[in-house]
Amino acid sequence: MKKLSIKVKITFWYTGLIVFISCIILGSIVFSTDKILVLVVQRELEDEVYDVIEDIQYENSTFNIDKIKYFDDGIHISLYSQEENKIAGQVPSGFPESVPLRSEQVQKIQTEANSWLVYDLYSSAKGPEALWIRGIVSLSSSYETRNQILVGCMILFPFLILLSGYGGWLITKSAFQPVNLIRRTAADIESSGDLSKRIHLTGSQDEIYDLAQTFDYMLDRLETSFNAERQFTSDASHELRTPVSVIMAHAEYGLSQKENPDEMETALQVILQQAGKMNSLITALLLLARADQRSEKLEFENINLSEIAEIIIEEIKTVAQKKQITVYADVDPNLSLFADQTSIMRVLLNLLQNAVRYGQENGWVKLKLWQTEEGVAGSVEDNGLGIAKEHITKIWQRFYQVDPSRKSEEDSGAGLGLPIVKWAIERHGGRITVESRLGKGTIFRFFLPS
Numbered sequence: 001m002k003k004l005s006i007k008v009k010i011t012f013w014y015t016g017l018i019v020f021i022s023c024i025i026l027g028s029i030v031f032s033t034d035k036i037l038v039l040v041v042q043r044e045l046e047d048e049v050y051d052v053i054e055d056i057q058y059e060n061s062t063f064n065i066d067k068i069k070y071f072d073d074g075i076h077i078s079l080y081s082q083e084e085n086k087i088a089g090q091v092p093s094g095f096p097e098s099v100p101l102r103s104e105q106v107q108k109i110q111t112e113a114n115s116w117l118v119y120d121l122y123s124s125a126k127g128p129e130a131l132w133i134r135g136i137v138s139l140s141s142s143y144e145t146r147n148q149i150l151v152g153c154m155i156l157f158p159f160l161i162l163l164s165g166y167g168g169w170l171i172t173k174s175a176f177q178p179v180n181l182i183r184r185t186a187a188d189i190e191s192s193g194d195l196s197k198r199i200h201l202t203g204s205q206d207e208i209y210d211l212a213q214t215f216d217y218m219l220d221r222l223e224t225s226f227n228a229e230r231q232f233t234s235d236a237s238h239e240l241r242t243p244v245s246v247i248m249a250h251a252e253y254g255l256s257q258k259e260n261p262d263e264m265e266t267a268l269q270v271i272l273q274q275a276g277k278m279n280s281l282i283t284a285l286l287l288l289a290r291a292d293q294r295s296e297k298l299e300f301e302n303i304n305l306s307e308i309a310e311i312i313i314e315e316i317k318t319v320a321q322k323k324q325i326t327v328y329a330d331v332d333p334n335l336s337l338f339a340d341q342t343s344i345m346r347v348l349l350n351l352l353q354n355a356v357r358y359g360q361e362n363g364w365v366k367l368k369l370w371q372t373e374e375g376v377a378g379s380v381e382d383n384g385l386g387i388a389k390e391h392i393t394k395i396w397q398r399f400y401q402v403d404p405s406r407k408s409e410e411d412s413g414a415g416l417g418l419p420i421v422k423w424a425i426e427r428h429g430g431r432i433t434v435e436s437r438l439g440k441g442t443i444f445r446f447f448l449p450s
Helices: 006-055 140-192 207-255 261-292 305-321 341-357 389-394 417-427
Strands: 057-059 062-064 075-080 086-089 105-110 115-123 131-138 300-304 326-331 336-340 364-371 375-382 431-437 441-449
Touching: 006 075, 006 105, 006 115, 006 131, 006 140, 140 207, 207 261, 261 417, 300 305, 300 341, 305 326, 305 341, 305 364, 336 341, 341 364, 341 375, 341 417, 341 441, 417 431
Parallel strands: 326 364
Antiparallel strands: 057 062, 075 086, 075 131, 105 115, 115 131, 300 336, 364 375, 375 441, 431 441
């Protein structure tokens, strides 16, 4: 058996609620109509009897009853003597004569053919003799009015139920159109594999609109992640292919030079150098992969940043001397920081290596570190090649290289240094910015909270 859709379920629930409310209203009408109509008729009956009292005049030792109307608005009036003998008036056909007179009491008399209301009034205010005035009214007209109301409700309510059901269906269908659009978009993505498709829902900004916006945002993230993964795989393969090719070529050459130890040693040195590059690349890839998965565990401790900077500077000076680049250091003494020592060393080393790598011969590189109220601020500046404005925002991307031809094969990198720097600084809750002018130099500014 096919399960009912949510739209049908909501429509049934909505229609059922209307039916329930309609039944309550109809029951209330049936219960209250009789009472209301009887009360109205009773009041009219009492008013008519009291009006008759006003019309009776006592003149010349007799009652003048000429002005009395014995039938008015469906009410029958009859007069009785003090001894309860009928004097004048009329009694409706079918009304039993044996009904006793009871002053100022409303009696409801039920016969097989009809129902009656009777109101009697004993008056002794006019003349020496008293009179009984009886008013009788049939309830059949009231019941006919009630029946007409009930018939009208019985005819009208089914139309109201059908109208409410149809209206509920239209409202539910309209409300679920965005859900169908989301489903179709998901099905299109599944069949085509195109993550660029979006819902782009317009209209009232309700909960469904928020859901569609969240879905579009999720697709943006997924598309970005998949594109980054594809680019990452392509770039990693490209970066690893070159050293592997060099290693294979020199290994074959070395094997062919068994009788020439010098050439074999040269080939082994090249293989070792390329293996070192591969090891550095794999280490960087592993670090970034763990960073993406948030599984890279950092060991935070109090470190002396001044001592770490001194060690890094001594290492960089050795590399900078080959290009006759002078390294300057302006570091506050005893800089204390609660951080992961390995990550901070990577930050300083990568920034200084980049400054030297893209520096000009006989140029300079400056490292500054100083204490602030909130932590440690620093900068790495050079007067090297600089970075064009269109490349500034892209240098944080993995494997991105502004112009590989600007550096020698010996200094070549994989384009992972700055992404690691950015990740490490942000992982410590800090921030980093860059300013550069082409041909003038570059300055990286960063801040690490204490």
